[in-house]
Amino acid sequence: MTEIIFATENAGKIREVEAMFEGLGVSVKTMKEAGIRADIIEDGSTFMENAVKKAKTIAGYTKEIVLADDSGLVIDHLNGEPGIYSARYLGEDTPYEIKNAELLSRMEGVEETKRSARFVCAMAAVMPDGEVLQTEGVMEGIIGYEAAGENGFGYDPIFYLPEFGMSSAQISSEQKNAVSHRGKALRKMQKLLQNKLRS
Ligand code: IMP
Numbered sequence: 001m002t003e004i005i006f007a008t009e010n011a012g013k014i015r016e017v018e019a020m021f022e023g024l025g026v027s028v029k030t031m032k033e034a035g036i037r038a039d040i041i042e043d044g045s046t047f048m049e050n051a052v053k054k055a056k057t058i059a060g061y062t063k064e065i066v067l068a069d070d071s072g073l074v075i076d077h078l079n080g081e082p083g084i085y086s087a088r089y090l091g092e093d094t095p096y097e098i099k100n101a102e103l104l105s106r107m108e109g110v111e112e113t114k115r116s117a118r119f120v121c122a123m124a125a126v127m128p129d130g131e132v133l134q135t136e137g138v139m140e141g142i143i144g145y146e147a148a149g150e151n152g153f154g155y156d157p158i159f160y161l162p163e164f165g166m167s168s169a170q171i172s173s174e175q176k177n178a179v180s181h182r183g184k185a186l187r188k189m190q191k192l193l194q195n196k197l198r199s
Contacts, residue, residue, distance in 0.1 A: 002026045002197055004125075005034045007058040007068035012153050016177060017067070020186045024194070029064075036061045047072065047084055047122035052132060059126035067189070071121040071181060073155045075143055077114050078106060086155070100147050100158045107143050115142040117159065119168075121181035123189050133192045137184025141168070152176060 006017050006028050018028045031037070040057050044050040047070045054068035072086030082089035082103075090099050107115060118140045125133040139161075147157035149169025156169035161179070164171050168180070177183040 002065065003029055004065045004067050004193075005029050005031060005036070005058060005062055007031055007040075007054045007066055013069070013182070016173075016182055017186060019177070020183070020190060024190070026193075026197075028067075031058060034062060034064070042070065042084070044070075044084070047120055048124065048134060048136065050084060051122040051124040052134065055124040055126045055132070059130075063128050065128065065193070066126045067123065068125075069121055069123045069182065069185065071119065073117060073119055073159065075103070075107070075117040077110050077116075077143075078103075096154055096157075097147070100155060103143065103155070104146065104158055110143075112142065117141055117143050119155075119159065119181040121185040123182075123185040125189060125193060127196065131196075133189065133196070135185045135188035135192065137181040137186070137188065139168070139179055139181040139184070 002025060004026055006014060008014060009031065014030055021028050036058060038057055040054050042050045044053055050070035051068050054070065055066045058068065059066040072083055074080050074083050090102060118138050121137045123135045141159050141161045144158050144160035144167055148167045149157050151173060152169040157167055159168045161168055168176055
């Protein structure tokens with residue numbers, strides 16, 4: 001069975017990736033399960049630079065395929081903030097209730113047509129021969145007027161999806177996987193990997 005090591009410690013992301021590779025003869029291991037510990041400084045200027053850096057760093061410790069992603073929320077009215085700094089916005093350990101409240105207050109009074117935002121996910125896989133595969137996924141939406149919903153994580157409660165009439169913390173995880181930035185990037189990566197593994 002082909003093994004992939006997923007370079008993250010985020011339990012929510014691991015579950016999403018495992019579910020997507022289920023039934024494909026691919027087993028997904030976390031860094032912890034693979035016995036790899038590495039502190040990676042995300043100093044790239046784009047989501048993709050950070051994803052490639054994470055994947056390449058972990059690939060230095062193993063001969064397996066390594067998958068990594070970097071994602072975040074881009075708010076147009078705030079010049080793309082929090083963007084690549086999404087996890088670190090107001091401090092890595094600051095609760096998301098506070099981060100979300102701060103973003104809502106920075107968006108106060110902004111009319112609906114100017115509240116556009118998107119979640120972006122860049123994904124990189126490093127193959128055992130060093131080849132790097134890259135995919136990206138985007139989920140478009142708007143910043144809501146208040147936080148809503150208990151599902152998902154991070155900025156989901158303030159990210160409103162007009163096509164659902166709900167925030168991304170109110171839709172189910174299946175619905176989110178079907179339309180999310182990470183789901184899209186993963187499905188593209190799944191196809192690239194399947195073609196590589198078959199050839
Ligand atoms: P990463 O682990 O460096 O990719 O950081 C991603 C950060 O972006 C997370 O900590 C969240 O703040 C935010 N983020 C990414 N994807 C999502 C999502 O699907 N929902 C809510 N927040 C997200």
